[in-house]
Amino acid sequence: MTSDTLSIRRSITGRLLAGLTLASSCLLAPGALAEQADAPAPAPSLKSAADTLPAAQNIHLRYGVFIHGYRALGADADYVLQPWGYGVETHLYTVGLASWFLTLNLLSSAQGHFNGDNVAPVSFSNSGFAHGEEEKAHIDFDLTGPHVAVFLPVDKQREPLPAAELKQSVDMLSFLVALTHRMTLKQDCTFSRPVFDGIRLSYLDVHGPSQTTLPKDHGSYFRGDALKCDFTGRQIGGFSIGTRFKAAQSSPHKGTVWFVHDPQGGFVPARIEFDHYKMGQILVVLQAAPKVSAVTHTQTR
Template identity: 60%
Template sequence: MFECFMDRLYRIAWLSALLIGGSCFGGARVGMAQPSPSHAAVMPRETSTGQNVHLHYNMYVRGYHFVNVDADYVLQPWGYGIQTHLYSVGLASWFFTVNLLSTAQGHFNEVDTRPLSYDNRGFSRGEELHTHIEFDHTGPHVTVLQPPETGREAMPEVEFRQSVDMLSYLVGLVHHMDVRQNCTTGQSVFDGIRLSYMDMHGPFKTTLPTDHHPFYTGDAMRCDFTGKQIGGFSIGSPFKDAKATPHPGSVWFVRDPKAGLIPVRLQFSHPKIGMLLVVLQTPPYLSAVPAQAAPK
């Protein structure tokens, strides 16, 4: 019974990392590479120049708080940098440890997201992990994968070449919502091992749920999505059909007067784990960073 409970917690931690994108130490400044002039785009005025936005979330499974997530990001007219820190808390931390750190950076081209790099490292499932991915026009290239993975099915070529990391996907979703005022998009997402497809629709005007002590209440915009694995299946796995089945979820946005459009709630259903819920707990913390401009 205890081993089954532990395995379930570790599976939850992995799914949390996939949805949030891994992690990084909250509060540190996000580094951003300089893009070429062709990647300029119109950005939301609230976060267009030199503003770091820090957000703090609690994560729940079946109503129990077991993980915290700290996220920091900077949006510029030409691109973005984001980092997160995902770590176990409370009773769950007595039985297992997850401490995952990741960063991503990239360009915007109109509403398209063009990642440059993604790095995820830390401790989960009883071992040290490290994944590093570089992106170019030919797609993602895994340069570090520890521990190494073998026995995986081949990726679908087109979807793999067009994929982004999850952090870049989340930033791109905020950008798309701000520029186009909609979130009806489809995107393949690669975590270094598995390839998933996210199909998003909306937004829909709604009222924020009031459970789990959210910082924001009242009006919000909700985007609904389904996510399913489409590549990187373990060869011979009896769970392939279950993983390839679309699983529903939703993300809620509000527009803060200073921080701009921010995601305040994420909800995702898993057939074995149950409902995974991420809720913003505190107001956004804003801090200035040195303004960066695209080269002429």
């Protein structure tokens, strides 16, 4: 496998994972999930969303991922809200006909602390299989920035990373935690920060929200009012040496996320659309009711 092919595959996987976890502002916890009906439901009113913030809960979300209109992947996200910190776990896997030519089964998780309306990540991990290869990563964070403890498969043919931006960076899940945390606190999603995945450094910039109506297609569970946030992302470091895709990777790529407010789950992303420089439009749609249960244990700091 060439370094360009490996780079493309990892970039696709990373962006897909990003779209699945925009609901994360909490610390992962085990526990049974209360079953709810899967019939399409109207999105609740956004007027008093901040006043109905739920207590600590285990929340499970299930998404379908569409590439050029075809469902290729499934995704699950689990999280628990705590006032002092956060964590999230996601599972991304191939479904249907896509399983014939693409093997993807990845688990990702992150933990950290809240710092006002921002985040301070502690760790990020990723493991699983893609195209028959084991993928494994672990990054620790402290005041000096990220420290890569594990990254497989080994890929050393990369340009240097800009030091200042690297020190300020967070992992993708922590960025998305911060975004949703801001929505929960003040219904604002204007936020930007460098994001590091272990080899590549990107810059994500989000603006909004604006009030709109949620599209009804692709089996969307929610309908009705939503808050829409627009974002752009571009790679700023860690390019493969000699790649012919550098110009495309460093160009801004646009996307949109629609948030709805669920009475039990709080703010959740019901739909995410974004453009990939090689694959085109990718769509992520929440296809079932959030499943919620109370946290049955306490977490010490």
